[in-house]
Structures are given as structure tokens and as C-alpha cells.
Amino acid sequence: MKTSAHQAIAFIGGGNMASAVIGGLLRQGLPAAQIEVVEPFAEARDKLKAQFGVAAHERAGAGLQRAGLVVWAVKPQTFKDAAAQVAGHTGQALHLSVAAGIRSDSIAAWLGTQRIVRSMPNTPALVGKGMTALFARPGVSDEDKAWVEQVIATTGESLWVDAETDLDAVTALSGSGPAYVFFFLEAMTQAGIEMGLSREQAYRLATGTFAGASELARASQDPPEVLRQRVTSKGGTTYAAITSMEQAQVKELFIRALHAARERAKELGDEFGG
Ligand SMILES: NC(=O)C1=CN([C@@H]2O[C@H](COP(=O)(O)OP(=O)(O)OC[C@H]3O[C@@H](n4cnc5c(N)ncnc54)[C@H](O)[C@@H]3O)[C@@H](O)[C@H]2O)C=CC1
Ligand SMILES: O=C(O)[C@@H]1CCC=N1
Numbered sequence: 001m002k003t004s005a006h007q008a009i010a011f012i013g014g015g016n017m018a019s020a021v022i023g024g025l026l027r028q029g030l031p032a033a034q035i036e037v038v039e040p041f042a043e044a045r046d047k048l049k050a051q052f053g054v055a056a057h058e059r060a061g062a063g064l065q066r067a068g069l070v071v072w073a074v075k076p077q078t079f080k081d082a083a084a085q086v087a088g089h090t091g092q093a094l095h096l097s098v099a100a101g102i103r104s105d106s107i108a109a110w111l112g113t114q115r116i117v118r119s120m121p122n123t124p125a126l127v128g129k130g131m132t133a134l135f136a137r138p139g140v141s142d143e144d145k146a147w148v149e150q151v152i153a154t155t156g157e158s159l160w161v162d163a164e165t166d167l168d169a170v171t172a173l174s175g176s177g178p179a180y181v182f183f184f185l186e187a188m189t190q191a192g193i194e195m196g197l198s199r200e201q202a203y204r205l206a207t208g209t210f211a212g213a214s215e216l217a218r219a220s221q222d223p224p225e226v227l228r229q230r231v232t233s234k235g236g237t238t239y240a241a242i243t244s245m246e247q248a249q250v251k252e253l254f255i256r257a258l259h260a261a262r263e264r265a266k267e268l269g270d271e272f273g274g
Contacts, residue, residue, distance in 0.1 A: 007034050009151070010067035010090070012082050013074035014039030014048045014056055017098050020125035021071060022052050024154030027128070036063055038086065060089040069151065072097040072107070076268045083110035094144045096151070100171050101268025104137045104164060114139045117148045120167050120175045121155065130156030131177075133170040135163075168269075172261035180254075181210060 009025065011018040014037040022035060032053040038060050039045050045056035057063070064070070064086065070093045074082045079102050087110065095116045097107055104116045114137055121132040132152045136145055145160075152158040161167060185206050192202025217224055232238040245251070 007068060008066045009035050009069045009071060010064050010093075011035070011037040011039075011071045011073055012060075012086055013037075013072065013078075014044050015073065016123065017121060017125070018071065018073035019048070019051070020121065020123065020130065021073070021098075021151070021155055022048070022054060023126065024128060024156075025151065026052055028154040030154075036067070038064070038082075060086040062089070064089040065091045067091070067093050069093060069147065070095050071151075072099060074099065076101045076272045079272060080106075080110060080274075083107070087111050094140075094147065096148055100175060101168070101265045102273050103269045104135070106269070106273035108137065115144065116140070117144070118164065118167060119148075119152065119158075120170045121152070122174050122176075123178050125155035128154075128156055131174045132156065132158040133167060133174070134158055134160050135167055136160070168262045168265035171265040172258045176261050180257075185210065 007030070009030070011022065014022075018037065018039075022037075025035065026032060033055075035052070035054040037045070037048055037054055037056040038058075039048065039056050040058055042058075045058070048054055048056045055063070067090065070086075070090050072079065072082070072095060076099045079097075079099050090111075092113075093115070095107065095111060095113065097104070097116065097118045098121055100120065102118075104118050107116050107118070108114055116137045117140055118135045118137075119132050121130050124130050125132070130152075132155065134145075134148060134152065136148075149158055161170065185203070188206040188209070189199065189202045192205060193199055197205070213227075217227060220227060228242070232242060
């Protein structure tokens with residue numbers, strides 16, 4: 001990654017998402033000495049030190065002053081408390097939140113700055129295949145936006161949304177999305193086992209099918225329903241399976257599930273953003 005005057009990066013919260021971003025930054029050549037983490041749990045701190053060789057502190061201290069970017073990777077429920085502990089310790093940093101639901105208005109009020117980008121990543125970031133949506137508060141400079149893009153690029157792809165409320169939809173779709181894929185993987189693997197395959201065989205076939213179908217969809221100009229039709233021979237096996245799913249209204253239920261996730265994202269903002 002390119003050198004930059006404000007390259008030191010601090011993470012508030014050192015769990016799953018922080019680890020995904022830290023891993024990406026180190027893979028791209030950011031020195032571990034340029035990263036520090038505030039993480040209250042000793043076990044999590046030990047893991048960060050062992051896995052990444054980064055400094056991890058129990059609480060915010062003077063070291064945070066040198067961070068040009070502060071990444072907020074705490075749970076929505078703990079953001080406000082964490083902000084109260086950290087606010088006085090950061091300098092004129094740019095702030096990047098990955099928390100679901102918590103609105104930038106709340107973050108701005110807690111931190112006393114407008115220099116905030118909100119994001120919604122997902123866990124494939126751990127293997128450099130993340131999808132992240134970004135929203136910048138008015139007043140965030142193009143330079144800051146470019147810096148955030150550069151940081152997030154170490155974990156996969158990103159796109160900007162213009163309306164902050166769209167982040168709730170993004171959370172429901174791609175933030176939570178890997179869990180839906182894993183849910184289908186569980187079901188396909190179980191079905192394979194029930195039909196006589198070994199767990200290993202079934203899981204390998206299921207994961208390879210997801211990866212291959214996703215690649216095909218991305219490479220193709222055709223919409224997914226056309227790709228699906230190409231698999232569905234008349235009177236064949238796919239037809240039997242899709243008919244069974246249509247009768248059970250699987251698609252409608254699935255869409256409803258995403259609406260529930262979006263509602264929950266809104267609620268998180270209301271409950272924990274005050
Ligand atoms: N896990 C996922 O798939 C995704 C999570 N997110 C968001 O990322 C955020 C973090 O989620 P995860 O990394 O999964 O959670 P996590 O539980 O793995 O990590 C959160 C960390 O924050 C630490 N923490 C608690 N209080 C703190 C404080 N006062 N100061 C500093 N650190 C504190 C916890 O000890 C924990 O290690 C959440 O807001 C979530 O909405 C966003 C996209 C995807
Ligand atoms: O379930 C959650 O609330 C977080 C946000 C997106 C994925 N995990």
C-alpha cells in the first residue's frame with residue numbers, strides 16, 4: 001500500500017471485522033508498527049499480537065494521537081461506551097465505522113467531528129473477497145474518500161452509496177449475506193449426506209458449486225433467471241427441485257428474511273444510537 005502522511009491506523013475493537021481489515025492491510029505491506037488496536041479482552045489482544053504482531057491495548061491512550069484513521073469495529077451495542085472512552089484520545093483523525101445500524105449523526109455527536117465514513121463490509125474480507133459499501137458524510141474530502149477506498153481495497157471490493165439509509169439495505173443483503181450462503185451450504189451438504197455422499201464429498205461439491213455459479217454470474221451478461229433456465233432442462237431434475245421450492249414459496253420467504261434484517265439494522269440505530 002502507498003505510503004501516506006497519515007498512515008497509522010487505530011482499530012477500536014479487535015474482533016472478526018477488525019481482524020479481516022488488519023489482515024488485508026498487512027498483506028498489502030502496511031508495517032505492523034503502523035497499526036494499533038484498543039481491545040478490552042485479554043484473550044482477543046493475545047490473538048491479535050500472535051496473529052498479526054500488532055500492538056493491542058486494553059484501553060485508549062496517548063498512542064492514538066498519531067492515528068490518521070480510526071476504524072470503529074465494535075458491536076453497535078458498545079459503540080457509544082467505546083466512543084466515550086476513546087473520544088478525547090484521538091487527534092484530527094478520519095473515522096471509519098463498520099458497525100451495523102449506528103448512524104453517522106450519532107457518531108458525529110459522540111466524537112465531535114464530521115470526518116466520518118460509514119461502511120458495511122462482510123466476512124469474505126478475511127480472504128480478500130469482501131464486498132463493502134461506503135457512505136461519506138458531507139464534508140469528507142475526496143482525499144479522505146480515496147484513502148478509505150485504498151484501505152478497504154485490501155479486503156476486496158467496495159462501492160459508494162449516496163444515501164446513508166441505503167446502508168441498512170446493504171447490511172441485510174451483503175453484510176449478513178454470507179450467513180445466507182452458509183445456510184444454503186448447510187442444507188445442500190445435509191441433502192447430499194442423506195442421499196449417500198460422504199460429508200466431505202457433499203461439502204466440496206456444494207462449496208465448489210457456489211463458487212462456480214457466482215463466477216459464472218459475474219462473467220455473464222445474462223441475468224440470473226436466464227442462467228437458471230439454462231440449468232433447468234424441461235422435465236428434468238432441476239425443474240423438479242425448483243418446482244418444489246416454488247411450491248414452498250422459498251423465494252418469497254427469503255425476500256421476507258432480508259426485509260427483517262433491514263428492519264433490525266434500523267432498530268439497532270434507534271436503540272443504540274441515542
Ligand atoms: N461479523 C460480521 O459479519 C459483520 C460485522 N459488522 C459489524 O462489525 C462490528 C464488529 O463486529 P465483529 O467484529 O463481528 O464483532 P466481534 O465481537 O468479533 O468484535 C468486537 C470487539 O470489540 C471489543 N470491544 C467491546 N467493547 C469495547 C470497547 N469499549 N472498546 C474497544 N473494543 C471493545 C470486543 O471485545 C470484541 O473483540 C459490529 O458493529 C458489526 O455490526 C459488519 C459487517 C459484517
Ligand atoms: O449480524 C449482524 O448484526 C452483523 C451485521 C452484518 C453481519 N453481521
